[in-house]
Amino acid sequence: MLRIAVPNKGSLSGPAADMLHEAGYQQRRESKELRIVDPENEVEFFYLRPRDIAIYVSSGRLDIGITGRDLLIDSGANAEEILPLGFARSTFRYATKPGTAKGVEDLNGLTVATSYEGIVAKHLADSGIDASVVHLDGAVETAIELGVAEVIADVVETGTSLRNAGLEVIGEPIMKSEAIVVRRTGADTEESAESKVQQFLRRLQGVLVARTYVMMDYDIRAEHLEQAVAITPGLEGPTVSPLHNEGWVAVRAMVPSKGAQRVMDDLYEIGARAILTTAIHACRL
Numbered sequence: 001m002l003r004i005a006v007p008n009k010g011s012l013s014g015p016a017a018d019m020l021h022e023a024g025y026q027q028r029r030e031s032k033e034l035r036i037v038d039p040e041n042e043v044e045f046f047y048l049r050p051r052d053i054a055i056y057v058s059s060g061r062l063d064i065g066i067t068g069r070d071l072l073i074d075s076g077a078n079a080e081e082i083l084p085l086g087f088a089r090s091t092f093r094y095a096t097k098p099g100t101a102k103g104v105e106d107l108n109g110l111t112v113a114t115s116y117e118g119i120v121a122k123h124l125a126d127s128g129i130d131a132s133v134v135h136l137d138g139a140v141e142t143a144i145e146l147g148v149a150e151v152i153a154d155v156v157e158t159g160t161s162l163r164n165a166g167l168e169v170i171g172e173p174i175m176k177s178e179a180i181v182v183r184r185t186g187a188d189t190e191e192s193a194e195s196k197v198q199q200f201l202r203r204l205q206g207v208l209v210a211r212t213y214v215m216m217d218y219d220i221r222a223e224h225l226e227q228a229v230a231i232t233p234g235l236e237g238p239t240v241s242p243l244h245n246e247g248w249v250a251v252r253a254m255v256p257s258k259g260a261q262r263v264m265d266d267l268y269e270i271g272a273r274a275i276l277t278t279a280i281h282a283c284r285l
């Protein structure tokens with residue numbers, strides 16, 4: 001049975017459960033459940049604090065886990081990213097009251113409050129900056145107002161929390177994060193478990209593709225086919241079938257959903273008609 005760690009709370013929890021559900025896995029019915037078995041798929045899910053997941057996985061007790069890239073790096077655990085999942089995207093940045101500092105080079109002698117001590121201590125050391133780091137559990141934006149630090153380093157998505165606290169980002173982002181699948185570094189799983197891991201990853205990749213592509217069908221005169229194929233190259237090449245109406249062909253290709261309307265406009269311009277897009281519910285590439 002494959003043992004998988006899933007975030008139990010926070011920004012990662014809901015989207016991770018949705019993705020697993022879309023991939024055909026059973027998920028817990030209520031948020032107090034700590035583990036569930038999905039016997040049909042031979043998988044056991046453990047609902048753990050996102051911050052702890054890389055540590056459990058690195059211990060070898062759990063095969064894989066879903067966590068944030070920033071949390072993995074912060075933990076310093078012996079685990080590696082094996083698949084980015086495209087949700088819970090954020091940046092990790094320094095911020096201060098306007099006028100305190102312009103960049104990381106101005107942080108010497110200051111105190112930085114953060115929940116991500118591992119990332120910050122390493123970044124300061126790598127930048128040759130001698131600053132103190134104070135660890136807080138969350139809501140670090142308030143630390144400056146309350147005099148605990150002059151600088152914070154935190155997750156920034158929309159920037160709303162920073163604006164509300166009257167803070168502004170300084171310097172370049174320390175890192176970009178998103179939800180990821182992690183696995184113990186150098187895990188030498190036995191063959192049957194390895195094939196289960198690969199099947200799990202293929203299912204999640206299928207969800208990612210289904211979320212980012214649509215299926216496009218259209219009819220076009222054969223003499224414009226090459227132009228049309230250049231617009232909709234598909235993944236391995238589009239399917240082209242003859243139409244009963246002589247001189248016309250039907251084309252079917254996967255197209256990134258972002259920009260699908262523009263693709264339809266371009267196809268129409270070169271003479272394509274009956275252009276349809278349909279959602280993809282699941283796929284294996």
Ligand SMILES: Nc1ncnc2c1ncn2[C@@H]1O[C@H](COP(=O)(O)OP(=O)(O)OP(=O)(O)O)[C@@H](O)[C@H]1O
Pocket residue numbers: 009010011012050051067068069070071088089090138155156157158177178179
């Ligand atoms: N506003 C946000 N937008 C996108 N991702 C976020 C946001 N806040 C946190 N994350 C991501 O969520 C992960 C942190 O999860 P964690 O559960 O520890 O914090 P949280 O989502 O802030 O929840 P909590 O309410 O418990 O603080 C990190 O990978 C982080 O980058």
Ligand SMILES: O=P(O)(O)OC[C@H]1O[C@H](OP(=O)(O)OP(=O)(O)O)[C@H](O)[C@@H]1O
Pocket residue numbers: 137138139140141154155156157158159160161162
């Ligand atoms: O840029 P924004 O869109 O405002 O998002 C970033 C904020 O979201 C998270 O906080 P959360 O609400 O989880 O509270 P926390 O600080 O207690 O973790 C994160 O720690 C930032 O504070």
Ligand SMILES: [Mg+2]
Pocket residue numbers: 010138
């Ligand atoms: Mg938080």
